[in-house]
Amino acid sequence: MDSNIAVVGTGYVGLTTGACLASMGHDVKCIDIDPAKVEMLSRGEIPIFEDGLSQLVREGIRTGRLHFSTDMSELGDREFVLLCVPTPQGEDGSADLTYVQDAAASMSSYLAPGSIVLNKSTVPVGASRLVATALGRDDVFVVSNPEFLREGSAVQDCLRPDRIVIGADSEEIAIRVAGLYTSLAVPMIITDAPSAELTKYVANAFLATKISFVNAVAAVSEAVGADMHDVVLGVGHDRRIGHGFLSPGPGWGGSCFPKDTRALIRIAADAGYDFEMLEAVVEVNQQQFVRVVRKVTELLDGPLDAANIAVWGLTFKARTDDRRDSPAIEVIQRLVAGGAKVRAFDPAVPAGLSLMEGVEVVSTAYEACDGADVLVVLTEWDEFKRVDLDDVVSRLRTANVVDARNVLDRPALLSRGFRHRGIGR
Numbered sequence: 001m002d003s004n005i006a007v008v009g010t011g012y013v014g015l016t017t018g019a020c021l022a023s024m025g026h027d028v029k030c031i032d033i034d035p036a037k038v039e040m041l042s043r044g045e046i047p048i049f050e051d052g053l054s055q056l057v058r059e060g061i062r063t064g065r066l067h068f069s070t071d072m073s074e075l076g077d078r079e080f081v082l083l084c085v086p087t088p089q090g091e092d093g094s095a096d097l098t099y100v101q102d103a104a105a106s107m108s109s110y111l112a113p114g115s116i117v118l119n120k121s122t123v124p125v126g127a128s129r130l131v132a133t134a135l136g137r138d139d140v141f142v143v144s145n146p147e148f149l150r151e152g153s154a155v156q157d158c159l160r161p162d163r164i165v166i167g168a169d170s171e172e173i174a175i176r177v178a179g180l181y182t183s184l185a186v187p188m189i190i191t192d193a194p195s196a197e198l199t200k201y202v203a204n205a206f207l208a209t210k211i212s213f214v215n216a217v218a219a220v221s222e223a224v225g226a227d228m229h230d231v232v233l234g235v236g237h238d239r240r241i242g243h244g245f246l247s248p249g250p251g252w253g254g255s256c257f258p259k260d261t262r263a264l265i266r267i268a269a270d271a272g273y274d275f276e277m278l279e280a281v282v283e284v285n286q287q288q289f290v291r292v293v294r295k296v297t298e299l300l301d302g303p304l305d306a307a308n309i310a311v312w313g314l315t316f317k318a319r320t321d322d323r324r325d326s327p328a329i330e331v332i333q334r335l336v337a338g339g340a341k342v343r344a345f346d347p348a349v350p351a352g353l354s355l356m357e358g359v360e361v362v363s364t365a366y367e368a369c370d371g372a373d374v375l376v377v378l379t380e381w382d383e384f385k386r387v388d389l390d391d392v393v394s395r396l397r398t399a400n401v402v403d404a405r406n407v408l409d410r411p412a413l414l415s416r417g418f419r420h421r422g423i424g425r
Helices: 012-023 035-042 053-063 072-077 098-110 127-135 154-159 171-181 193-224 228-236 257-270 276-299 327-337 365-369 382-386 389-395 410-415
Strands: 004-008 027-031 066-069 080-083 116-119 141-144 164-167 188-191 308-312 341-345 359-361 374-377 400-403 419-421
Touching: 004 012, 004 072, 012 027, 012 053, 012 066, 012 080, 012 154, 027 072, 035 066, 053 066, 053 154, 072 098, 080 098, 098 127, 116 127, 116 171, 127 141, 127 193, 141 164, 141 171, 141 193, 164 171, 164 193, 171 188, 188 193, 193 228, 193 257, 193 276, 257 276, 276 327, 276 374, 276 400, 276 419, 308 327, 308 365, 327 341, 341 365, 365 389, 410 419
Parallel strands: 004 027, 004 080, 027 066, 080 116, 116 141, 164 188, 308 341, 308 374, 341 359, 374 400, 400 419
Antiparallel strands: none
């Protein structure tokens, strides 16, 4: 049965979720406080780089199932209201719930009796109660319904999720929420709100743990002369482990993992538990940035403060334009702090962008290499696998490469005289 839905907040999660729900046949109104953004979205233009999202937005507008507005009064005819506002990290590592509470308070008077507020924002345990308090309504229901979207594949994650998690005080309310997703043949986990809220943090923390673990094993592989590619191949075939998130790299980052791991550490501390294991995961990630910079300095014939460095990749992962907490930016900051000059290219970042002092963003991967002492690959864009290596080596001052994503053809590099450093190889 199609439902009337409102989405409050048209950021990454809100826009993707709203467009996908409209594509499932629901009537969706997306509410945002930014008039310029609403006007842009109403024209079918989107402010983020996400595969397939612009097509879904335009299709939703064309069919009349997706609308954008700044008017909170339009919540009055909605059975479901999805709260999709930011929860930035506070100074102590906890999630800042200011936007969540403010949004709940501002929409309270417009909600229809019996409507259900779904908290999609990543929030700590107990946030559903805070939202209920901010609403101040005993005739509406608050449910935790966390999202598990990956940037670069968010549309597919929304339309073909691994699971739907619903945390509610009432089974009847949970079943109503589950009805939104009846067109998706996926497991439905119905639980209480605290368990649903904790699930999102634990999922991201576990994935971050896998990456930190594999990066630590990559360091051991280098020390003992093993090939990390073969180690991961052997380990990943164990069904209990799998190959997912076992690719060594320059570290993890993005809008979720750094924020959510620190938030979970804080949640545990507030409950009286010292989550030392997860603290170690964060520390290993910090060490990985140092290891990548060390690989660069090892290849230089002189000091870092006299070096010109070519960088391929600025976003935290491929298929997104998001640079928030990007490991590439972390590494670049450390190179610049050491006195190096950096010329960088990323397919999703415009040339000429003022990133930081000492960094020039150029328009092609080849241009970044002109006169460089070392090429450093920091994001796993597929187009980097298809570059003309003869052109690359002709542009570099010295044929040195640190492939922190292990995406380049190592034998092809060595045959052209490159000195090569990968991760775990």
